[in-house]
Amino acid sequence: MPTCELVTIGSELLNGSVLNTNAQFLSRQVTDLHIDVIHQSSCRDREEEILGTLSLAFKRADLIVVTGGLGPTPDDITREAIAKFFRCGLKFDQHQYRHIVYHFRVRRRMPPFMTRREAYLPEVAKPLLNRFGIALGFYVSKNGRLLIALPGVPIELERMFKAKVKKLILQTFKNRPRFYTLEARTSGLYETQIIKKLGSSFFKARTFEFGIYPELGEVAIRIKARDRRLIAVLRRELAEKLGDAVYSFKGKTLSDLIGEKLTVQKKTLACAESCTGGLLARHITDPPGASRYFQGSLVAYSNQLKVNHLGVPKALIKQCGAVSPEVARAMAKAVRLKYDTAIGISVTGIAGPAGGTKRKPAGLVYIGISDLRKNNVFRFRFLGDRQKVRVQAARKALFLLWQWLQKR
Amino acid sequence: MPTCELVTIGSELLNGSVLNTNAQFLSRQVTDLHIDVIHQSSCRDREEEILGTLSLAFKRADLIVVTGGLGPTPDDITREAIAKFFRCGLKFDQHQYRHIVYHFRVRRRMPPFMTRREAYLPEVAKPLLNRFGIALGFYVSKNGRLLIALPGVPIELERMFKAKVKKLILQTFKNRPRFYTLEARTSGLYETQIIKKLGSSFFKARTFEFGIYPELGEVAIRIKARDRRLIAVLRRELAEKLGDAVYSFKGKTLSDLIGEKLTVQKKTLACAESCTGGLLARHITDPPGASRYFQGSLVAYSNQLKVNHLGVPKALIKQCGAVSPEVARAMAKAVRLKYDTAIGISVTGIAGPAGGTKRKPAGLVYIGISDLRKNNVFRFRFLGDRQKVRVQAARKALFLLWQWLQKR
Numbered sequence A, B: 001m002p003t004c005e006l007v008t009i010g011s012e013l014l015n016g017s018v019l020n021t022n023a024q025f026l027s028r029q030v031t032d033l034h035i036d037v038i039h040q041s042s043c044r045d046r047e048e049e050i051l052g053t054l055s056l057a058f059k060r061a062d063l064i065v066v067t068g069g070l071g072p073t074p075d076d077i078t079r080e081a082i083a084k085f086f087r088c089g090l091k092f093d094q095h096q097y098r099h100i101v102y103h104f105r106v107r108r109r110m111p112p113f114m115t116r117r118e119a120y121l122p123e124v125a126k127p128l129l130n131r132f133g134i135a136l137g138f139y140v141s142k143n144g145r146l147l148i149a150l151p152g153v154p155i156e157l158e159r160m161f162k163a164k165v166k167k168l169i170l171q172t173f174k175n176r177p178r179f180y181t182l183e184a185r186t187s188g189l190y191e192t193q194i195i196k197k198l199g200s201s202f203f204k205a206r207t208f209e210f211g212i213y214p215e216l217g218e219v220a221i222r223i224k225a226r227d228r229r230l231i232a233v234l235r236r237e238l239a240e241k242l243g244d245a246v247y248s249f250k251g252k253t254l255s256d257l258i259g260e261k262l263t264v265q266k267k268t269l270a271c272a273e274s275c276t277g278g279l280l281a282r283h284i285t286d287p288p289g290a291s292r293y294f295q296g297s298l299v300a301y302s303n304q305l306k307v308n309h310l311g312v313p314k315a316l317i318k319q320c321g322a323v324s325p326e327v328a329r330a331m332a333k334a335v336r337l338k339y340d341t342a343i344g345i346s347v348t349g350i351a352g353p354a355g356g357t358k359r360k361p362a363g364l365v366y367i368g369i370s371d372l373r374k375n376n377v378f379r380f381r382f383l384g385d386r387q388k389v390r391v392q393a394a395r396k397a398l399f400l401l402w403q404w405l406q407k408r
Helices: A021-032 A047-060 A078-085 A094-106 A113-119 A154-172 A191-198 A228-245 A254-264 A279-284 A303-310 A314-320 A325-338 A386-406 B021-032 B047-060 B078-085 B094-106 B113-119 B154-172 B191-198 B228-245 B254-264 B279-284 B303-310 B314-320 B325-338 B386-407
Strands: A003-009 A036-043 A063-067 A090-092 A120-122 A126-128 A137-142 A145-150 A180-187 A209-215 A218-225 A246-248 A269-273 A294-300 A343-349 A364-370 A375-381 B003-009 B036-043 B063-067 B090-092 B120-122 B126-128 B137-142 B145-150 B180-187 B209-215 B218-225 B246-248 B269-273 B294-300 B343-349 B364-370 B375-381
Touching: A003 A021, A003 A047, A021 A036, A021 A063, A021 A154, A036 A047, A036 B047, A047 A063, A047 A078, A047 A145, A047 B036, A063 A154, A078 A090, A078 A120, A078 A145, A094 A113, A113 A120, A113 B191, A120 A137, A126 A154, A137 A154, A145 A154, A180 A228, A180 A386, A191 A209, A191 A218, A191 A228, A191 B113, A218 A228, A228 A246, A246 A254, A254 A279, A254 A386, A269 A279, A269 A325, A279 A294, A279 A386, A279 B279, A294 A303, A294 A325, A294 B303, A303 A314, A303 A325, A303 B294, A314 A325, A325 A343, A325 A364, A325 A375, A343 A386, A364 A386, A375 A386, B003 B021, B003 B047, B021 B036, B021 B063, B021 B154, B036 B047, B047 B063, B047 B078, B047 B145, B063 B154, B078 B090, B078 B120, B078 B145, B094 B113, B113 B120, B120 B137, B126 B154, B137 B154, B145 B154, B180 B228, B180 B386, B191 B209, B191 B218, B191 B228, B218 B228, B228 B246, B246 B254, B254 B279, B254 B386, B269 B279, B269 B325, B279 B294, B279 B386, B294 B303, B294 B325, B303 B314, B303 B325, B314 B325, B325 B343, B325 B364, B325 B375, B343 B386, B364 B386, B375 B386
Parallel strands: A003 A036, A003 A063, A063 A145, A269 A294, A269 A343, B003 B036, B003 B063, B063 B145, B269 B294, B269 B343
Antiparallel strands: A036 B036, A090 A120, A126 A137, A137 A145, A180 A218, A180 A246, A209 A218, A294 B294, A343 A364, A364 A375, B090 B120, B126 B137, B137 B145, B180 B218, B180 B246, B209 B218, B343 B364, B364 B375
């Protein structure tokens, strides 16, 4: 099986200025092509460090994907370092330069002189034109190995990968063994609870790779096997043993699934949010076409809005507090009636760090769901800082809503 | 200057299941301690790959921080691999085990048998107790080098780093040269425009490290120098040359700055959002204490909500379309009046991928801001997929709001 190493270059990665989303994007894409990503390295924009990293990568892997350091500014030296690695000079690519001039012309600007650098590539390399930005990509084939260099701007990298690089990799590595994969996304169970529910028999006397990945409020299970029938068997067993903690086997998000359910059931939805401050609505509107079922959300951050515009009784807030099961229930019902939807969902809680008390600590969140037949409330105590509490609260609200829709 | 290598272990990183946020967190923390992070490696949960990666890291760096692979499940083998690397066995830590039992007891559960593994560490290592989860961390000091192993669950890692690891690093590496840093966050200018505005004189005849990092809709500049006075000079020059494109020198977010301005000016804010679907409100409520100035947001995703609950005239939407300067203006004004705030801000646009036309393509976004004196509208055409358009629209709205508050 061909192997791959990712080399992401840029001092901004090593001083923590930038989150390395390119490594994840490329890992996923290359894995999907049935090539094993065995290593990922990041180094600074320094020639000797880039050369050292490249030479190790060439020893370890068949495919090397390099990103970053192809920009126009003086700190970008990846193209020169790769040329040095292959002991060659740089050449000018007329096509890419014409594209750079065009890129600036449509923006009614002259190309700055320094952008000329963007049209150079190592002499041994072939160009990968970048129609989505100004930095030229390129690749070098040598002794059965393939090095691909791509700009580090995520959107350019992603588009170039899909437009050109994928095909190039498939043409170069024809002997890729076929693997089958399975992903189960779960909510509501801990990692250890899942392993216990699966039991040791799940892992015995059959060959597959098993990974279990806890995220904030969720756990994902990923399985890889060469036998297609085994995948089907494992899928059935996961569904049986984990029950409705599994919400998806197809890599779909809760937002996607909720959208599908609401569309099929011809139902509409509205939210009333307090501590999540719009995050729940943002997730519900992640899938394109959410306007078919989503009316909107009232982010009632102040109590004044809860009372005057959502219609939660002032006395109720005074008596029970804005963070209470009673107010969560009232918010869900009020937003459903006000915006005339089939379902209303509400979140109210204490995101922290301040605002908590002994009886109502930071992390306490109530989620209400209301339809014509029922108004339910659920209570949670999430751990973590303000952002983590908010993220967990929004995810849990989505999970509860999905379960609610399952049962109708 | 001491150097550091980060080793993040886990097949989930290399198949793209998980975004490596730990690498960024640790990079930033270690850099802040004036230690150069020179390399970052990720490898799979396989013994020979972990051993190979550790042995390279020990050649390159003084401080090695290893994360991941310390969980209770059979795929977690980091502690065994590190023991093998140091040619020793494992020992049991009574304190951590007692903590594990306690951790489960407060959750009213028995510790599953497999969690016993979590209390083991290599014989040559000293424990770093984990009070925030169940996986034991540890460290090994050898020949002036320090290896630290931490669990990969971000929240446990982050808390352990702040509670214990930071101090341990400072005690071990006493000779850290003092550096001064400067960060400028900008919006509204491209990377090349910034470099051109700074001019070549900015970079001449003085010694500092300069990094420029384009993100979605923003550019950050980071500077590092040994001379404190130089940092002050550079800061002044950046402010002069880039004008109000620089919104912060202190690593503050736009949400923080908007919160400060609104608090000082004793003004309140409400939003009306369409395509951003709650994302703008989410950002405005990122800072703790946002309830002092933020009333709430009406996420009017459907036209029905825009008309019936926000009060945008139906005829206006029919005549100009929901994505138009007229509707953006009406939304900002309506939400300000409705929720009785000093300022109203609105976003309406086409996030895509569908819904665009030749005259109104996907990515077209109007942002309206309204106060007692003025109702302004701004037009943008953002590039990228649905999520990127939404993120850019929300960020631009924050930037415009900050500029608006600057001028009052």
